């Protein structure tokens with residue numbers, strides 16, 4: 599017996615596992631290609647991707663374009679599997695990232711931190727219609743699905759190829775108000791059926807099945823089984839992929855996961871204007887006690903950032919954490935990060951998830967593992 603494949607557009611992933619895009623610099627070509635080589639979908643996060651280019655501080659836009667092209671090409675050299683990019687809609691240079699990803703012929707574009715409703719003249723409707731690249735928005739409600747899919751059908755003559763529904767246990771920025779995060783009404787278990795219902799009418803427009811990918815707090819193979827049983831076609835994991843050798847973050851970032859206890863996982867108010875989940879440390883304690891961390895904003899990388907009032911630069915803080923400098927930043931992490939107790943290879947993790955999943959399915963009896 600095997601795990602069911604994930605079908606998105608013409609793509610076929612051998613395992614129904616998507617590695618969530620993680621910025622800044624946490625999922626680049628190293629992690630993404632390792633996941634793709636194990637039959638999942640590996641995702642490069644594009645936010646701040648030009649960070650190691652010499653002109654990043656002065657010409658971030660050019661640096662990001664160049665670095666994104668390079669990362670996609672490096673990933674392609676390392677795998678023949680499925681590679682995606684995760685682009686934050688709130689980025690000032692969002693369309694630049696889309697342009698590069700489409701030009702490079704990326705397999706899938708995941709679009710999060712905002713709803714993809716508007717595009718500049720760089721991405722005209724015919725470009726969205728004619729490409730082989732699949733589009734997958736990241737949403738947190740059935741309402742958002744209706745909004746995006748009906749807008750795309752009307753304005754662009756097509757709909758996206760699937761959807762990631764991310765619940766409040768995820769790491770990084772969350773698409774919820776602070777008081778919704780712990781409210782059981784917003785649990786992923788409630789969101790998945792609502793998103794499936796909202797998506798079904800658009801399958802007629804698409805002329806095919808549109809997969810729903812469940813994200814946020816998925817930790818074991820039994821969790822995967824639970825969401826597939828609910829009708830999801832796949833899951834997206836972030837936290838578990840951080841604790842792998844291939845994850846592109848510094849070892850000190852991964853070690854913060856190993857050290858974290860349940861009380862260390864906190865909800866922060868990010869300068870971006872969204873809540874986020876992170877591992878508490880001295881930097882965050884300073885910020886919550888009112889200390890401002892001085893910075894210079896060379897260009898406004900996020901449309902939603904009130905950079906004149908923000909107590910710190912989220913881009914700098916996340917980049918510092920990625921490079922292991924946790925004095926000047928903090929790691930984003932999912933609600934289950936405290937459960938991480940070792941760093942393994944991506945192949946080991948994928949095998950463990952598959953073994954656990956098959957164990958549950960086998961115990962339940964035959965004829966259950968259907969194709970997505």
Ligand SMILES: Cc1cc2nc3c(=O)[nH]c(=O)nc-3n(C[C@H](O)[C@H](O)[C@H](O)COP(=O)(O)O)c2cc1C
Nearest residue numbers: 618619620621710768769770814815835836837932
């Ligand atoms: C360190 C970290 C950084 C993340 N950065 C992003 C990001 O840049 N864009 C995005 O859409 N999601 C981001 N996420 C969310 C993940 O892609 C994923 O959906 C989520 O973490 C799934 O929940 P889990 O961590 O419980 O598996 C991030 C998550 C983590 C842990």
